[in-house]
Amino acid sequence: MTEIDRTAGWAEAAVREHAAENAAASREEQVLERIDRARRRKARVKEEHITMAHGSGGKATQTLVEAVFLEAFRNPLLEPLEDGAVFGVGSSRLAFTTDSYVVSPLFFPGGDIGDLAVNGTVNDLAVCGARPLYLSAGFVLEEGFPVEDLRRVTASMARAADAAGVSVVTGDTKVVQRGKADGCYVNTAGVGLLDRPADLGVARARPGDAVVVSGPIGEHGVTIMLARGELDIEADLTSDTAPLNGLTAALLDASPTGVRCMRDATRGGVATILNEIARASGVAVVVDEDAVPVRPAVRGACELLGIDPLYVACEGRMVTVVAGPAAGTALAALRAHPLGEGAAVIGHVKDDPPGLVLLRTAFGGTRIVDVLVGDPLPRIC
Known part of the structure; x- marks a missing residue:
């Protein structure tokens, strides 16, 4: 093989390698463009009925929130979709949040639905930069739910509230027929005070x-x-x-x-x-x-x-x-x-x-x- 042939072969290999790299880069750009286009599309719920995926916190949940709830309730406080709403009342800045708890089983190693409900709402306020102050507690109880289990749940909530430095100041109770719930569901809402100047989001x-x-x-x-x-x-x-x-x-x-x-x-x-x-x-x-x-x-x-x-x-x-x-x-x-x-x-x-x-x-x-x-x-x- 002559020196010219070797040079030509090297040049052809370099051209092929360059072309392959460009093709790979092009494919990557196409994938990223498709992802970007998909994310820019207006959220739309395609399913006719709610599925378990809609409560997962993933894409189905995001779509449900944006296409149904945000569409219905759109306002400047809701649109950021943070863990809580931050707003002013007089000279004070407050944070407000709510969450519902349907964990199964109700009692598990390290906790139960009670302390989970308190801690979850306290944490949503805390990550807004607020100092949590007051909580509400709403209970949906199934007919036949043991009163002793309810006492365990409320005692756990009381301990968690004390540990977090908050008070449960209002609440509500509903009872549904046997088989219409899973023992006990809890909703907690909370209010906190933003006494630091941090602007988070x-x-x-x-x-x-x-x-x-x-x-x-x-x-x-x-x-x-x-x-x-x-x-x-x-x-x-x-x-x-x-x-x-x-x-x-x-x-x-x-x-x-x-x-x-x-x-x-x-x-x-x-x-x-x-x-x-x-x-x-x-x-x-x-x-x-x-x-x-x-x-x-x-x-x-x-x-x-x-x-x-x-x-x-x-x-x-x-x-x-x-x-x-x-x-x-x-x-x-x-x-x-x-x-x-x-x-x-x-x-x-x-x-x-x-x-x-x-x-x-x-x-x-x-x-x-x-x-x-x-x-x-x-x-x-």
């Missing part, structure tokens, strides 16, 4: 910010699944249900201007929260899989169930986005609190591709972390 993330979780994820969802006794899996796990208002206060005191947003990772898990942040802020969130704290028992159970821990609900963990320079201060503040000892920086905010969450896997690759259509663990809160 999922639309405030900026490139260069750090993404922090306050501790190991997935414990509540896996605990509930195992407590149902439907799977022959044993693990030493308890729910992480806990009030986060002390933790959020410590974080905001340590970094009053560095915190962009806080969200408690309940239905849909950390992955859903990150997608909400990426979409609302028009940024990319890049997560390092190895940096995500997951206890071995949770990881093992998730592997057996075929579930990604990023999608599993927590009830005492939050996702926080902080300005890059404030990351060290924020992490130290979280770790100094008993509920934040396992806090970790799991990723960073980038400018491209906007609206997407990317995971750098333990194998060195990168994949998109999207919002789930349904929920592998229904009735977890």
